Amino acid sequence: MKAIRHHDVPSSLPQRPSRPRRVTPIMRRHEYKHLIMLAPAGRGGITSVVDAYRAQGLFERWPIHGVATHRDGGAARKILTALKATLNVVAFLARHRRAVMHVHCAFRASFWRKSIFMTIGILAGCPVILHLHAGAFPEFYDAECGKLRKRIVRFFLDRAACIIVLSERWRTWVTGVTENRRIVCISNPVPAVEGQPFSHRESLVLFLGRLSREKGVFDLLDAVSALRALVPGIRLVCAGDGDLESVARYAERLGIKDAVSLPGWIGPAEKRSLMNRAAVCVLPSYAEGLPMSLLEAMAAGLPVVATEVGSIPDLVTDGVSGFLFTPGDEETLRLLLLKLLCDPQLGRRIAAAARETVRLRFDADRVVAQLEGIYAGLGLVGSADARAPAPAGPLREAA
Numbered sequence: 240m241k242a243i244r245h246h247d248v249p250s251s252l253p254q255r256p257s258r259p260r261r262v263t264p265i266m267r268r269h270e271y272k273h274l275i276m277l278a279p280a281g282r283g284g285i286t287s288v289v290d291a292y293r294a295q296g297l298f299e300r301w302p303i304h305g306v307a308t309h310r311d312g313g314a315a316r317k318i319l320t321a322l323k324a325t326l327n328v329v330a331f332l333a334r335h336r337r338a339v340m341h342v343h344c345a346f347r348a349s350f351w352r353k354s355i356f357m358t359i360g361i362l363a364g365c366p367v368i369l370h371l372h373a374g375a376f377p378e379f380y381d382a383e384c385g386k387l388r389k390r391i392v393r394f395f396l397d398r399a400a401c402i403i404v405l406s407e408r409w410r411t412w413v414t415g416v417t418e419n420r421r422i423v424c425i426s427n428p429v430p431a432v433e434g435q436p437f438s439h440r441e442s443l444v445l446f447l448g449r450l451s452r453e454k455g456v457f458d459l460l461d462a463v464s465a466l467r468a469l470v471p472g473i474r475l476v477c478a479g480d481g482d483l484e485s486v487a488r489y490a491e492r493l494g495i496k497d498a499v500s501l502p503g504w505i506g507p508a509e510k511r512s513l514m515n516r517a518a519v520c521v522l523p524s525y526a527e528g529l530p531m532s533l534l535e536a537m538a539a540g541l542p543v544v545a546t547e548v549g550s551i552p553d554l555v556t557d558g559v560s561g562f563l564f565t566p567g568d569e570e571t572l573r574l575l576l577l578k579l580l581c582d583p584q585l586g587r588r589i590a591a592a593a594r595e596t597v598r599l600r601f602d603a604d605r606v607v608a609q610l611e612g613i614y615a616g617l618g619l620v621g622s623a624d625a626r627a628p629a630p631a632g633p634l635r636e637a638a
Contacts, residue, residue, distance in 0.1 A: 257553040271366070271619045273302050273335045275328060277356050278322075278343040280307035282480060282504055283449075284427075285343045285372050287531040291428040295607045300625040301614055303341075304331060311480070321352060328356055332363045334593055339619050340365045340402075343530075345373035346384070348523035350392070357395050361502070366617045374549025375526035377412050393417055395584060401613055405529040406550035425610060428603035429534045432535045442472045442580050443539070447510070447532035448524070450481030455523030455566060457489055462573040470580050476500045513621035514539040518586060519579045525566045527551055528554065534601055537561070537593035542586045554601075560592040 278289050282313055289305075297303065308324045332338060340360040344353045351524035358368045373379070380392055396402060396417035403425050404410050410424050444463060450456050456477055463475045475498060477486060483501050490499040502509070513519070517589035520536035521544045534554070536543050543561040545551050562579075564571040579586050611625060 252436070259634045269337060269618050270338045271337045271617065273304060273331075273338040274341055274614065274619055275331060275338055275360075275365075275439070276303050276305050276343070277308050277324070277328070277353065278305070279309035279349075281309075281311040283404065284528065284531045285345065286518060288372070288427050289343065290611070291430055291531075291603055292607060294430055295603050297607055297610070299483045299622070301611070301619065301621045304338075306331075308356065309349070315553070318402075325355065325359075328359055332359070332365070336363065338363075338365050339368065339614065339617055341368040341370065343370045343372060346376045346379040349373070349374075354391065354395060357399075360547070361398055367395075368401045368403060368613065368617070369395065369399040370403040371409065371413070372405065372528045373526075374528040375408075378526070380416065402619055403610075403613070406553040408550060408553055411481060422608075423613060425613075426601050426606055427529045427534060428532055428606035429531075429538045429597050429601045430603045439517040440583070441516055442470050442474065443513075443517040444473065444475045444576060444580075445513055445520045445536070446477040446522070447520065447536070448479045448522065448530070450477055450479050450483055450486050453525050454504075455525060456481075456486055458569050458572060459521055459524045460486070460489055460493060461569050462500070462576060463498065464495050465569075465573050466502065466577060467495060467498065469577060473500050473580065476501070476502065476517070478502050478510070478513065480504045500507045510535070511539070514541050517541060519544055519576060521572070521576070522546065522551075522573060523564075523566065529554065534597060538597040538601075540590040540594040542579055542589040543593060544572065544579070554596070556592075557595070559589075561589060565628070 276289070278285050289582045292298070298305070306327050307320060311325070314325055340356070340409050342353050343358055344350055357367050357369070360583045380389065384392060387456065393416060394411065397419050398420060400421065402413060402417070402419060402422045404422060405424070405426060406415055407424055414420070421517065446456060446459055448454050455511050459475065463473060477499065483503065487496070489503060490496045512535060519633060520541050520545070522530060522533050522545040524546055525548065529550040533543055533545055537560065539543055543555060545555060545561060545563060547563040548566060553561060555563055557563040563573045564575060577591070611621070614621065
């Protein structure tokens with residue numbers, strides 16, 4: 240299968256034409272009694288992040304008004320959701336002028352949708368927190384936006400009260416695009432997961448995410464097909480929505496239909512059950528941010544094999560807490576799966592390191608405390624038990 244090309248976040252910045260620099264306006268100190276959080280509803284990584292915030296009590300400690308800007312379904316449902324969200328935000332700001340706006344954003348249509356809400360927020364004098372989640376945002380900006388669209392993207396980046404990115408690699412890229420220096424790196428939160436000890440695992444390969452070519456699921460099917468002669472009991476579970484029919488047809492064409500399960504979107508309990516049985520979780524994606532599925536698998540003590548895209552290399556240390564490979568490199572993927580399926584000792588070692596990595600760096604309590612520090616730094620008033628550590632200098636100035 241022909242590999243899809245993906246331009247990862249560059250480790251070093253290309254030379255960009257110099258632009259006249261403008262000093263970002265510093266807002267006067269205000270107290271804000273409300274926050275509007277704009278995010279998609281339904282399924283997906285951003286929803287998982289917001290759910291993790293909610294589980295940590297963020298919505299109880301802070302005056303957050305959640306607004307769903309996008310839902311799964313047909314075009315009519317998506318348009319209706321966007322219209323309702325726009326009216327909701329306008330009506331809310333008409334009643335409560337002093338509000339902070341927290342915008343969770345991906346790229347392409349997600350960014351252009353959110354630009355409408357950010358425009359409303361800027362006109363209403365709201366400090367806007369722009370939270371970037373999409374690993375393909377640099378490609379979207381560099382390759383898909385012309386001069387006018389680049390100016391629009393920079394307009395919102397320049398005027399954000401704070402830009403939240405998921406890794407230092409992203410911070411480097413964003414710094415090269417915007418004049419705004421109020422950029423904060425906050426990882427996705429991962430709640431504590433009780434996983435079973437890594438022993439007596441089935442030859443089960445687990446994929447969690449949207450079933451699409453961009454996620455590399457067809458590459459994974461090829462690898463499993465090639466391994467069947469060496470690991471007769473190998474099975475693959477691809478859990479998620481997307482193009483299930485095409486995946487099923489491709490599995491049938493490869494002659495592995497009986498070894499592939501497509502349960503669709505699964506709930507937390509079923510996900511935990513699969514993680515406790517699987518030998519490895521694979522994410523062969525061509526573009527990612529900081530995928531929650533990978534974080535959850537590592538937290539559950541499950542060895543992971545993933546592509547070196549987006550912020551994944553900042554999460555997975557190759558050969559220590561997981562294994563990395565280049566998108567589209569089916570041969571390396573096959574060899575890594577064979578190694579983990581045939582060496583339980585290696586799996587146990589990788590699983591333990593993965594769980595410890597998440598515990599030390601992505602603990603939900605610690606991550607949410609960082610976000611609360613941003614809220615407090617912008618002047619948002621929380622409840623008596625709201626955690627409000629001192630924000631960094633740039634945020635104090637922004638507030």
